[in-house]
Each structure stands twice: as structure tokens, then as C-alpha cells.
Amino acid sequence: MKGIANLLQTCIDNKSLLLGKVLHAYILRTNLLTNTFLCNRLIELYSKCNDPTYAHRTFDNTPQKDIYSWNAVLSFYCKTGNLTFARKVFEQMPERNVVSWNNLISLMLKNGHQEKALDVYKLMVLEGFLPTHITFASVLSACGSVFDLQLGKRCHGLVIKIGLDKNIFVCNGLLSVYAKCGVMREAVQIFADIDEPNEVTFTSMMGGLGRIDGVVEALEMFRMMSRKGVRIDSVSLSAVLSVCAKGGEYDEFGCYESGDRLLRNVVLGEQIHGLAFKLGFEHDLYLGNSLLDMYAKNGIMKSAEMVFHTLGKPSVVSWNIMIAGYGQKGNSGKAIECFQRMQFSGFKPDEVTYINMLAACIKGGDVETARQMFDNMSCPSVISWNAIISGYSQNENHREAIDLFREMQFQSVKPDRTTVTVILGSCAGMAFLEGGKQVHAALQKAALHTDNYVAGGLIGMYSKCGKIERAEHIFSSMPELDIVCWNSMIAGLTLNSLNREAFMLFKQMRQGRMLPTEFSYATVLSCCTKLSSLFQGRQVHSQIVKDGYESDVFVGTALVDMYCKCGDIDGAWKHFDMMPVRNIVTWNEMIHGYAQNGYGDEAVHLYEDMIASGAKPDAVTFIAVLTACSHSGLVDLGFRIFNSMKSEHGIDPELDHYTCIIDCLSRAGHFHDAELLMEKMPYRDDPIVWEVVLSSCRVHGNVSLAQQAAQELFRLDPESSTPYVLLANIYSSLGRWDDVRVIRELMSEKQIVKDPGYSWTEDKEQDTCLFVG
Missing domain, CATH: 1.25.40 (Serine Threonine Protein Phosphatase 5, Tetratricopeptide repeat)
Known part of the structure; x- marks a missing residue:
């Protein structure tokens, strides 16, 4: 029997199905089927040779099944990816060991069911099974995929307790969880405790550093990897390139956030490109797509095109990256051309393709083409719906955005937090308070109203519809506030001319140790501008310098505006002159x-x-x-x-x-030229034009034109006191008091009331201590 077992093992190692079947026949003929060990080897043979019929038949015919028999057939179904049969076998097992649990967890992970894999792991621990390094490798991978930091930390504690904290597979899994969740302090600590880090270790670290924009640190990690002699593969090179791709984000004005950062990232990316070529990876598709992504996201489309043309066989991913790159630059024409070439080359667009195309057309201002793309999609997902709805909302076609939102619900597509936030923005843009209330009610029913992102949209909607009390109620009811909610509330107060209250809320935000963003500072500078408070504006400027936002173009523009409108033109010019990007x-x-x-x-x-x-x-x-x-x-x-x-x-x-x-x-007294221009222009019947002329007539004492201008204003804007006051001033300056009396009697007769004037003073002693720390 030992000889037969050895022969079966040879068949398994060599995948010799025919010889294995001969041995199976011999076992049947010699009544050795009662030997469970041999049956298990046969199941393993058929599993290795991908023969499901014989594998299951042998399992069914095994008279005395043990746990290894069950694990063998379970392992087979896991290998073929048949989750339904694998779960059925797992549930029927009379007993299980850690191998059984590991097989099921691994299969669920391969099928993209990370949450279910974690549920199986929790049940495994609950039933008293001790995880192995294989268990932790799978479970930690799932934690990283769904960003479950809390479970990752619990796994970390158990790893230390059972003594697996030196296992390289487990350490890499832990490091990956912390890195993907952005907790780099713990990731660095784990990295420091690993005696011999491998390429997976370094790649995980570089990916984590990239997520927190640690470009320089990620590159240093790559250098360390090279110095330690760790094998550099296409995956590790791609990890560095993904870090370099982080620098190409555009701001809302279409400018790069930082020119220096962009230049640095492109130079580093080009160096990695050269190294990849030197190491012979120039035909690696995975790395080629990473290079495409790096150049496209940094807006260097000529280099991206060069890489694309050198790819032997581009994939759908390659085409998608190119379309996204053109879209990011607002070049919808190039994106459409690329889309057409993709189809002509025999590639079928996937949902990412369509989403990229929608984004490209919308950024290029071509919402009509974007809609045609959307209408051609057979079953658009919520992401696609969000893209087209956002496109209409951004182009201030709020009615169409709301109609699409209704159509989305008719199609039984469930909106997400992005959808409702965009729709709340459209309701605000139309001052459609009733629609906003309906969305609010639906959010409460779905328990989404406490989501910070959604709450920010609700605060913005009520603020723009003039219901600032409702906005304040939502703000104060939030269990936990993030910077988006603070910014929305401060902006809402400013929008409703409650600038002093907005300023005090900003102060409260800082006292709560919430760090302001560029938007926070731009909004509070707007408050200073509206309050004509140069004193407070300078305080804010000092804090901006301290927090490192002075070079931000958005904040810098708000500073220039504040200094100009508060009368400090030298301060405005000084800051304008030092701005790196305008x-x-x-x-x-x-x-x-x-x-x-x-x-x-x-x-x-x-x-x-x-x-x-x-x-x-x-x-x-x-x-x-x-x-x-x-x-x-x-x-x-x-x-x-x-x-x-x-x-x-x-x-x-x-x-x-x-x-x-x-x-x-008119100010220069060139009334003839002004009249000639007014006769030709398309805005002759606008009151503001005649007010300008009438005001200048007072300076130059041009009574005849002043009377003509006043008559036009009486016709165009009969309720306005401005023409009466200006004409009366002209008469009084010339000593024509009878005419002044006639104007005043006319005002009295028509019940025209002069608007009162007012003065503004700034109390520098009030609210002088605005910042903490």
C-alpha cells in the first residue's frame, strides 16, 4: 500500500491523470477503497488535474470520510472558484479544522467578498479556532481592502499574543492595513521591526506614503529597497509611479496646486521611467499603464502618448487612462477621438470608459455630448448617474439635474451620498426650498442625514434658500463635525450677511482644534472684506502664514481682495507680487x-x-x-x-x-461721444446707463442732457429716487431753487422717498483675540 501511495503522490506532483486513473482502477479491483488515506490522495489527484466529476465521485464513494477527505474536496471547489458548492461542503462538514476555515476565507477573498470573508473569520475565532499565518495573510488583506482599521488592530493584538509578529507574511499584512488606512506611524513601526523586509514590504510602504502625499519619503523607501538588494519588480516600480501621479491635481480654476510639486513629481516619474527601461520592463503592460497614469495625471499628455504608442498590446485600462488624461485637461475633443479609436481597434468600452468620457465632456463644457454618451449606456451605475447629474449642476442647468435625479429613482438606482449632495446643490441653485426639504426628509428616512458630507450639503441648501436657522439647527445637531460642516456653516452665515457671526464661528472652530482648510481661510477673509475690517484681516493673514497656506492661489486671491477692499493697496500689491501662482x-x-x-x-x-x-x-x-x-x-x-x-x-x-x-x-465731459455710443449700443433702455450720464452731468453742469437722462429714468424706473435727487442737486448747484422745489413737490406727489445714507466704523478693540495656539 505504501508503494501505491508513493505512486499516487508522483501522479499528483506531475499531474499524470491517465496513470492516476490506472492506479484508481487497481485500488478498486484490490478492494483498497476502504483505505481513507488512498481515497484522499485520489481526490487530491483529480483536484490537481481539474477533473470535478471524478473528484466528487471519489469523495462520495469514500466509505470512511475523515476531515482530510472533506478538506480535499473543499479545497478543490475553492480552487475552481465555485463559492456555492464550497459553502455547501463547508456547512455539511461533520468537523472542521483551521485548514477548512482558511480555504473558505481565501475563496471569498478571491471572489471579491471581503466583508463576508471577515464575517467567516470572526465566526472562526468565536468557535475557538486559532488563526495561522495563512489566516492572517487573507484576513489582513481583506481589512485593507475595506479599510477596517479596528479589526486590523484586533488582529494585530492577537498576532502578538500567539507569537506570529515575526512572520513576514503576517507583518506585511499588518503593514498593508495600516498603510491603506493612512495610519503611517504604526506602519513605520512595523516596518522597523521586520528583520528582512521583502519587495511586498517596501511596496506596501511606498503605497501608504503615497496616500499621504509623502513623495520624497516614498522615493527614499525605494532607494533603501535598492540598497538592501531587494528585488525590484514591475509592481514596486508601479508603486513609486503611483506616488508621482499624486501631484497633478487641478484646482477649481484649472491651475495646478503647486508648480514646484508638479515639476518634482514629473522629474521623479521620468527617472523611474528610465530605470524601468534599464531593467527591461519596457514591455510590461502593468508598468506601462502606471507610466501612462503618472504622465496623464500630471498633464504631460505628449509623454503619455509616447508611452501609449510603445505599448505592444494596450488594454482597456490603457485606453481609459488616456481618455481620463485628456478629460482632466478639458480637451473633450481629444477624449472623443481616443474613445472612437479605442472602439475601432476592437476594444469594448467598460463603465470606467464611459465615466471618464462623461467627465471629459463635462469638464470641456460639452454637456450635450456627455448626455448622448450617458443615454447610450445600457445600465448606468450610480457613479455614471452622479457624473451626468453633476455635469448639469456644474453648468447651472439645475432643472435638468433634478429631472435626472427623479428619473434615476424611477430606474430603481439607489442614490448615494454624492448624488444627494449634488441635488441639494441644485435645489440651492434654484432656491427650490421645497425640493430640498423633500430630499432632507428622504435622507432622514434612510438615516443619511447625520453623514458629514450630506450634512454639509443640507447646511448649504438651507443657507442659500435663506433659512439660516434650519442650517444652524442641522449644524448643532450633528454628533460629530468635520471641516466640511464647519466650512458650510461659516459660508452660510456669510451668505446671509451674518459676517460677524461667521467670524466668531471660525474662532470657535479653531478653539476646538479643527484645522482650517484653504476654503475656510478664503471664506473668513471674505467676512473681513464685507466688514471692512483690515485689523481682523491682518490677523487672519498672520495665521495663514503660520499654517502654510500663503502660497495657495485660492487663499492668496482672497487676501489680495481683502487688502484692496479695505483700502490697503500697498498690502495687496506686496502679497500679489510674491504669489508663486496666479x-x-x-x-x-x-x-x-x-x-x-x-x-x-x-x-x-x-x-x-x-x-x-x-x-x-x-x-x-x-x-x-x-x-x-x-x-x-x-x-x-x-x-x-x-x-x-x-x-x-x-x-x-x-x-x-x-x-x-x-x-x-461722461466724467471727462465727452458727452457727444457718449451719446453717439449710446445710440449704437444694445443696452440703451437700461437705467444704470442713464444714471451714470446723469451723475456726470451734475459735475459738468450739463442741464439739457441731465433733463433728458432724468426723463428716461422716470420712464424706465419710476419708483427710484436717484434721478430726482441727482437732478435736484444739479439745479441747486446752479442756484435754480424754483426747479429744486418743483422736483421735491414731484417726489412728494409720487411718494418717492430718498434712501438714507449711512457710515461705517471699525471697533478695533472688539474680538481682538481670534486664534488659539
């Missing part, structure tokens, strides 16, 4: 600041510097620079800039632009 809004704020503070020449020079720098002016830029020309009497220059709008920059003048240039002409 966007169109930053330029506009500084130009407008000069204009409002009477520095017309400086505003025009800055406008010219902006054009020379390659920045493209927008409609707001021209309002700012034309205002500067108007306030400083730069008539010829203003007229030249006005005429250049369409001819040089392709921008059609709007009402505000005409108002600025007419104001410029």
Missing part, C-alpha cells in the same frame, strides 16, 4: 483694487503686464481696467481698450462694459 481671478482682483483706490495708471500697467505674461483676460478683467480708466480720466486709453475687447480678445462687450466706457466719457 490665476485670472487674482489678476482681476489686483487690477480692480487699483481701480477702486484711484490708481488708474497702475491698473492699466498691470493689465498690460497680464497680457504680456500670456494670461487671457476675461469679461471681468475689462470691467476692472475700464473702471480704472474711468476713475482716473484715461479716456483715450479706455476707449482703445474697449475697442480691443472684440477685435483682439474675442469678447463681446456687455452692459457693464458699456456702462464703464460711457462713465469714462
Whole structure:
């Protein structure tokens, strides 16, 4: 019998099915089937040779099954991935050992059922089985996949208790859990205690450091890996490249968050690219896709295209990365072209392809094409629904976003937290309070209203609909507040002109040790601006420098705006001049600041510097620079800039632009030119234009034009007191008191009441201590 067992083992090792069947026949003929050990070897043979029929038949015909028999057939079903039969066998087992549990946990993990695998593990421990290093390798992998840090920590305690804390597989699993959950202090401690880290150890560390943007630290880890002689494979190189891909995030203005960071990450990525080529991985598809991703996310599409063309056989993932890269740059045309080439090359788009296409079209402003893409999807997931709904919401087509949300529910697609937050934004954009209330009620029913992300959307919706008390109630009812909720509440108070309350809430947030974000600082600077409080604005500026946000373009622009509107033009220029990155809004704020503070020449020079720098002016830029020309009497220059709008920059003048240039002409006494322009422009019947003319007539004593302007205003805006007051002032300045009396009698007769004036003072002694730490 020993000889037969040895022969069966040889058949198993060599996968010799035919010889194994001959031995099986011999065992049947010699009545050796009662030997459970031989039956178990036969089940193992058929399992190894992928013969399910004979494996199960042999198991059924085994007269005396032991735990090894059950484990053999269970192992077979686990190997084939048949979860249904594996669970059935597992439940029928008269007894189980740790191997049985390990097989089922491993199978569930392979089938993507991480949560169920963890449930099986908990039941295993509850029934008194002691996990092995194989158990922990699977369970810790599942914990990392679902970010279950608490269970990972409990596993860590058990690992130490049973003495597996030096096993490399277990240590790598623990390190991976902590790294994926962003708890790098514990990950570093585990790494330091490993005597001989392998490539998995280093790859996990690099991945974890990448998640917390530790680019330099991840690269140092890679250098250490190389120095220790640990084998560098395509997976470890891909891990470094994924870290380098972290630098290409765009802000809401389409600018990179940090130019230095982008440059650093691209240079490091190019170095890894060179090393990959040197080590002979240039044809590795997995690594090739990582290179594509690194270049695409950093916006270097020419390099991405070069890598793509060198891939021997690109995969769907490769095409998806390219489409996402074009989409990130807002180049929807290139994304569509890539999508068409993908299909022409015989690749079938998957859901990621469509999501990337939706994002590309939406970012490029082509919502119509995005909708066509969406309508062609047979069964869009919630992510796809979110993408198209967000597209309409971002383009302020809130009605269509809400209609799609309703259609989504008719299609029985369950909304997630992203969906409801976007819809709350659309309800706010339409001031659709009733719709927002309905969403709120549904959220309470689904117990989602306490989710911080959703709560932030609710606070924003009620604030924008003027129901600040409801917003405050939601804010105060939250069991735990995150920075999104704080920011939403501060912004809501500011939106409702409760700037002092917003400022005090910001102070309260800092006292609670909640770290402000760029949005927090931009919002509180807006409060200082509206309160005309330079004193408090300077305090906020000091804290911004301390927290390291001074170089952020979003915060920097808010600082420029605050200094300009509080009258400290030198402070505004000082900060503007030192900003490493500026966007169109930053330029506009500084130009407008000069204009409002009477520095017309400086505003025009800055406008010219902006054009020379390659920045493209927008409609707001021209309002700012034309205002500067108007306030400083730069008539010829203003007229030249006005005429250049369409001819040089392709921008059609709007009402505000005409108002600025007419104001410029009228202030300088060029009433004839102003009248000629008013006859040609499409906004002749707008009251603001005539108010500008009437105001300038007072300065120059042009009574006839003033009377004409006043008559137009009486017709266009009969309830306004402005034309009466301005015309009366003109008459009084010329000593025409009878005419003044007539105007006042007319106001009395028509019950026109003059708006009262007011003054503003700042109390520097109040609320001076705003920050903690």
C-alpha cells in the first residue's frame, strides 16, 4: 500500500491523470477503497488535474470520510472558484479544522467578498479556532481592502499574543492595513521591526506614503529597497509611479496646486521611467499603464502618448487612462477621438470608459455630448448617474439635474451620498426650498442625514434658500463635525450677511482644534472684506502664514481682495507680487483694487503686464481696467481698450462694459461721444446707463442732457429716487431753487422717498483675540 501511495503522490506532483486513473482502477479491483488515506490522495489527484466529476465521485464513494477527505474536496471547489458548492461542503462538514476555515476565507477573498470573508473569520475565532499565518495573510488583506482599521488592530493584538509578529507574511499584512488606512506611524513601526523586509514590504510602504502625499519619503523607501538588494519588480516600480501621479491635481480654476510639486513629481516619474527601461520592463503592460497614469495625471499628455504608442498590446485600462488624461485637461475633443479609436481597434468600452468620457465632456463644457454618451449606456451605475447629474449642476442647468435625479429613482438606482449632495446643490441653485426639504426628509428616512458630507450639503441648501436657522439647527445637531460642516456653516452665515457671526464661528472652530482648510481661510477673509475690517484681516493673514497656506492661489486671491477692499493697496500689491501662482481671478482682483483706490495708471500697467505674461483676460478683467480708466480720466486709453475687447480678445462687450466706457466719457465731459455710443449700443433702455450720464452731468453742469437722462429714468424706473435727487442737486448747484422745489413737490406727489445714507466704523478693540495656539 505504501508503494501505491508513493505512486499516487508522483501522479499528483506531475499531474499524470491517465496513470492516476490506472492506479484508481487497481485500488478498486484490490478492494483498497476502504483505505481513507488512498481515497484522499485520489481526490487530491483529480483536484490537481481539474477533473470535478471524478473528484466528487471519489469523495462520495469514500466509505470512511475523515476531515482530510472533506478538506480535499473543499479545497478543490475553492480552487475552481465555485463559492456555492464550497459553502455547501463547508456547512455539511461533520468537523472542521483551521485548514477548512482558511480555504473558505481565501475563496471569498478571491471572489471579491471581503466583508463576508471577515464575517467567516470572526465566526472562526468565536468557535475557538486559532488563526495561522495563512489566516492572517487573507484576513489582513481583506481589512485593507475595506479599510477596517479596528479589526486590523484586533488582529494585530492577537498576532502578538500567539507569537506570529515575526512572520513576514503576517507583518506585511499588518503593514498593508495600516498603510491603506493612512495610519503611517504604526506602519513605520512595523516596518522597523521586520528583520528582512521583502519587495511586498517596501511596496506596501511606498503605497501608504503615497496616500499621504509623502513623495520624497516614498522615493527614499525605494532607494533603501535598492540598497538592501531587494528585488525590484514591475509592481514596486508601479508603486513609486503611483506616488508621482499624486501631484497633478487641478484646482477649481484649472491651475495646478503647486508648480514646484508638479515639476518634482514629473522629474521623479521620468527617472523611474528610465530605470524601468534599464531593467527591461519596457514591455510590461502593468508598468506601462502606471507610466501612462503618472504622465496623464500630471498633464504631460505628449509623454503619455509616447508611452501609449510603445505599448505592444494596450488594454482597456490603457485606453481609459488616456481618455481620463485628456478629460482632466478639458480637451473633450481629444477624449472623443481616443474613445472612437479605442472602439475601432476592437476594444469594448467598460463603465470606467464611459465615466471618464462623461467627465471629459463635462469638464470641456460639452454637456450635450456627455448626455448622448450617458443615454447610450445600457445600465448606468450610480457613479455614471452622479457624473451626468453633476455635469448639469456644474453648468447651472439645475432643472435638468433634478429631472435626472427623479428619473434615476424611477430606474430603481439607489442614490448615494454624492448624488444627494449634488441635488441639494441644485435645489440651492434654484432656491427650490421645497425640493430640498423633500430630499432632507428622504435622507432622514434612510438615516443619511447625520453623514458629514450630506450634512454639509443640507447646511448649504438651507443657507442659500435663506433659512439660516434650519442650517444652524442641522449644524448643532450633528454628533460629530468635520471641516466640511464647519466650512458650510461659516459660508452660510456669510451668505446671509451674518459676517460677524461667521467670524466668531471660525474662532470657535479653531478653539476646538479643527484645522482650517484653504476654503475656510478664503471664506473668513471674505467676512473681513464685507466688514471692512483690515485689523481682523491682518490677523487672519498672520495665521495663514503660520499654517502654510500663503502660497495657495485660492487663499492668496482672497487676501489680495481683502487688502484692496479695505483700502490697503500697498498690502495687496506686496502679497500679489510674491504669489508663486496666479490665476485670472487674482489678476482681476489686483487690477480692480487699483481701480477702486484711484490708481488708474497702475491698473492699466498691470493689465498690460497680464497680457504680456500670456494670461487671457476675461469679461471681468475689462470691467476692472475700464473702471480704472474711468476713475482716473484715461479716456483715450479706455476707449482703445474697449475697442480691443472684440477685435483682439474675442469678447463681446456687455452692459457693464458699456456702462464703464460711457462713465469714462461722461466724467471727462465727452458727452457727444457718449451719446453717439449710446445710440449704437444694445443696452440703451437700461437705467444704470442713464444714471451714470446723469451723475456726470451734475459735475459738468450739463442741464439739457441731465433733463433728458432724468426723463428716461422716470420712464424706465419710476419708483427710484436717484434721478430726482441727482437732478435736484444739479439745479441747486446752479442756484435754480424754483426747479429744486418743483422736483421735491414731484417726489412728494409720487411718494418717492430718498434712501438714507449711512457710515461705517471699525471697533478695533472688539474680538481682538481670534486664534488659539
